[in-house]
Amino acid sequence: MNERNAVVLTEFGADLEVTRFPGVRPGPGAVVADVTHAGVCGTDMHLQQGRMAIPLPVVLGHEAVGRIRELGEGVSADATGAPLREGDLVSWASNIPCGTCFHCATEGEPSLCETRKVYGINQSCAQPPHLSGGWSEQIYLQPGSTIVKLPEGIGPRQVIALGCAGPTVVHAVLDIGKPRAGDVVVVQGSGPVGMAAAMFAAVAGASKVIIVGGPANRLEVAREIGVGDVHLDIFTETDQEARVAKVLAETPDGRGADLVIEATGVPAAVAEGMDMTRRGGKYLVVGQYTDHGPTMINPHHITRKQLRVLGSWAFSPRNHLDYVLALPSLAARFDLDRLVTAYPLERANEALADMRAGRTLKPVLVSGDRS
Numbered sequence: 378m379n380e381r382n383a384v385v386l387t388e389f390g391a392d393l394e395v396t397r398f399p400g401v402r403p404g405p406g407a408v409v410a411d412v413t414h415a416g417v418c419g420t421d422m423h424l425q426q427g428r429m430a431i432p433l434p435v436v437l438g439h440e441a442v443g444r445i446r447e448l449g450e451g452v453s454a455d456a457t458g459a460p461l462r463e464g465d466l467v468s469w470a471s472n473i474p475c476g477t478c479f480h481c482a483t484e485g486e487p488s489l490c491e492t493r494k495v496y497g498i499n500q501s502c503a504q505p506p507h508l509s510g511g512w513s514e515q516i517y518l519q520p521g522s523t524i525v526k527l528p529e530g531i532g533p534r535q536v537i538a539l540g541c542a543g544p545t546v547v548h549a550v551l552d553i554g555k556p557r558a559g560d561v562v563v564v565q566g567s568g569p570v571g572m573a574a575a576m577f578a579a580v581a582g583a584s585k586v587i588i589v590g591g592p593a594n595r596l597e598v599a600r601e602i603g604v605g606d607v608h609l610d611i612f613t614e615t616d617q618e619a620r621v622a623k624v625l626a627e628t629p630d631g632r633g634a635d636l637v638i639e640a641t642g643v644p645a646a647v648a649e650g651m652d653m654t655r656r657g658g659k660y661l662v663v664g665q666y667t668d669h670g671p672t673m674i675n676p677h678h679i680t681r682k683q684l685r686v687l688g689s690w691a692f693s694p695r696n697h698l699d700y701v702l703a704l705p706s707l708a709a710r711f712d713l714d715r716l717v718t719a720y721p722l723e724r725a726n727e728a729l730a731d732m733r734a735g736r737t738l739k740p741v742l743v744s745g746d747r748s
């Protein structure tokens with residue numbers, strides 16, 4: 378029985394199907410891993426709904442942890458240089474940039490590479506080795522993958538608790554937003570990206586982190602695990618001006634936050650977030666990952682306040698590595714495990730439905746180790 382279950386999207390809008398594929402062996406430079414945990418993310422929901430142009434059929438899953446089954450010829454170390462062996466628990470960056478385009482080679486910004494390969498998104502499973510996504514019992518990691526061993530004391534659930542929000546926020550907050558020690562930081566949104574942003578802002582030295590999000594159960598989890606110092610529920614405080622006033626009242630002299638991070642995916646949040654930013658402050662847009670259309674802003678506010686408006690798209694393999702290496706300090710401070718709701722791999726449709734309904738914060742598909 379050398380076959381592996383994988384969850385396949387064959388038609389946009391339709392239920393996902395559990396399909397069996399032959400197990401694989403690695404070619405030179407490649408690695409085969411038995412997936413133990415794979416995250417379900419908002420992007421998967423958008424892919425399933427056909428909101429992004431991808432080749433079908435595809436094994437979904439761009440966030441995963443697995444155990445090394447076999448190393449291909451020439452692979453002996455992970456991205457940090459630590460020796461890799463069969464049986465090691467590893468995580469890998471979901472994307473492989475081309476390395477030669479303008480963005481990769483000249484600008485050194487591989488997150489903007491337009492031809493990068495992304496596991497679970499743009500790699501069709503129609504051709505061998507088939508196993509090209511994390512929602513599977515096994516995955517074929519192509520040559521060029523950035524693979525990292527889990528740090529001592531860090532388990533797969535902790536890696537997947539934030540999923541791709543982790544490296545996304547390493548890129549957005551640490552590379553681009555760059556909070557300074559003592560900054561007051563506002564995070565709009567309390568999904569995985571918002572949670573991760575609030576965590577990394579705190580770890581980076583923010584003196585106060587204000588989360589403006591909801592619904593109440595999400596903010597409750599945030600409070601329980603110590604994410605954010607102030608929590609403002611947009612479902613309770615439905616008046617936009619009142620929300621801005623409450624946030625300003627939490628900042629020194631009521632002047633506004635030094636850095637405001639948008640992690641909502643709701644276009645209307647942008648104008649509100651700019652109102653929460655102080656003169657000379659930074660407004661960082663991370664959450665608009667899918668196109669939900671234009672919104673009204675008053676550009677006079679950008680000039681008058683001398684705002685620095687920043688965007689951040691996806692993340693590079695290096696950001697994934699940094700995220701995994703930051704996990705020991707993150708996990709010491711926040712109970713990451715608390716974010717996870719586990720489902721057997723075969724119940725992927727249910728996991729997606731629960732996420733869509735807002736019943737879970739981070740659904741995770743479990744196979745193999747079943748822990």
Ligand SMILES: [Zn+2]
Pocket residue numbers: 418419420421439440540541542
């Ligand atoms: Zn994701």
Ligand SMILES: [Zn+2]
Pocket residue numbers: 474475476477478479480481482487490491492493
């Ligand atoms: Zn490139």
